Amino acid sequence: MIKSKLWYLQKIRLFNxxxxxxxxxxxxxxxxxxxKKKTVIFLPGDPSRQVYLLKEGRVxxxxxSEEGREVTLAxxxxxxxxxELEALDDSPRDTLAEALDxxxxxxxxxxxxxxxxxxxxxxxxxxxxxxxxxxxRIESRIEELVFRDVPARLAHLLIQLSKDHGxxxxxxxxxxxxxxxxxxxxxxxxxxxxxxxxxxxxxKEGLIAMEGRRIILRRxxxxxxxxxxxxxxxxxxxxxx
Numbered sequence: 001m002i003k004s005k006l007w008y009l010q011k012i013r014l015f016n017x018x019x020x021x022x023x024x025x026x027x028x029x030x031x032x033x034x035x036k037k038k039t040v041i042f043l044p045g046d047p048s049r050q051v052y053l054l055k056e057g058r059v060x061x062x063x064x065s066e067e068g069r070e071v072t073l074a075x076x077x078x079x080x081x082x083x084e085l086e087a088l089d090d091s092p093r094d095t096l097a098e099a100l101d102x103x104x105x106x107x108x109x110x111x112x113x114x115x116x117x118x119x120x121x122x123x124x125x126x127x128x129x130x131x132x133x134x135x136x137r138i139e140s141r142i143e144e145l146v147f148r149d150v151p152a153r154l155a156h157l158l159i160q161l162s163k164d165h166g167x168x169x170x171x172x173x174x175x176x177x178x179x180x181x182x183x184x185x186x187x188x189x190x191x192x193x194x195x196x197x198x199x200x201x202x203x204k205e206g207l208i209a210m211e212g213r214r215i216i217l218r219r220x221x222x223x224x225x226x227x228x229x230x231x232x233x234x235x236x237x238x239x240x241x
Contacts, residue, residue, distance in 0.1 A: 009106065012053055014081055014126050026116070031107045041097040041105075048086035048093055051113045054078055057103030058177075062096050062186060071145075072186040073138055075100070075177075085131060087113060100183070145189045148228065151198050153188040156227035158208070162217055171209065172218040180213065 009015060009027055018026070030053075035041060041052065041059065052059075059076040073095065076082055086093055087110040117124045144153055158175070165177040181199070182192045199215075202208045207223055209216040217223060 009053070012079060012081065014123065014130070018120065018123075026108070026112070029108070029112050033105045033107055035099040035103040035105060037099055037102050039099045039103075041099060042083065042093045043096055044092070044094055046093045048083065048089075048091060049110050050083060051081065051087050051108045051110065052083045052097075053106040053108070054080045054082065055104040055106055057099060057101035059103060060096075060098045060100050060183070060186075062098070063094075064096055070096075070186050071189050072183065073141065074134070075179075075183075075187075081130075084113065084127065088117070150188065150190045150194055152227055153190070154184065154195060154198055155223045157184060157188055158215065158217060159220060159224055159227055162220060166217070169216065172216045173220055174211075175215045175217070178213040 009023055009030065015023065015026070032055075035057070037057075044064070054076050056078055059080075059082065060072055061074040061076065061082060062070050062072045064070050074082075082097065083093075117127065144156065148156070161175050161177060161179075162173045165175055166173040167176050168174075179187075180192075181195045185192045185195045188195075199208065199210075202223075203210060207217070207219045209218055
């Protein structure tokens, strides 16, 4: 079944308080776009003319240093919104957004999105909570980089992924999200070779098992000990998106 723009927009919890008529008007002004895997959606310095709703696939949001070092700030899943902060602030993009899979986006022009915020105070409230939560996650990521060594950061990443994308199995917890070693390195501020070496050691120790690019946490209890006390804030008590 081919799903309409309206169907996808209704899946975005940010728009829950809008009437059907308002949703239909938004659907008429939004644009659908297919993005190929590894395609850059926007770069630092690009003008902020659009807000993006992720329909299908995954999108990576990252920062790149002058030396070319990349740190991933977020991996977005279907149903999430991105690019809204710079659009509201009327400032250029300060991050890089890249499609990790073949991706479907619903794109709203900045003017239309700003008009929605002005018309619907409850939408502004929900968006403020979302932005605040994302900022806390980024601040915690910075603390993580400063106060933990690479093995602890990697162990904590695997535990966090198991909570967000884990599936219980007889042999452990299988991560349903597939990440390359480079993507994991970018998430914890390390390099691919170091991540590969640590994962190899943990496999020998029986802490994890590998099925292609999928990781199974065989001893999440021991990984939690290696991660130490959690720093990332827990998910909100209600789904924002």
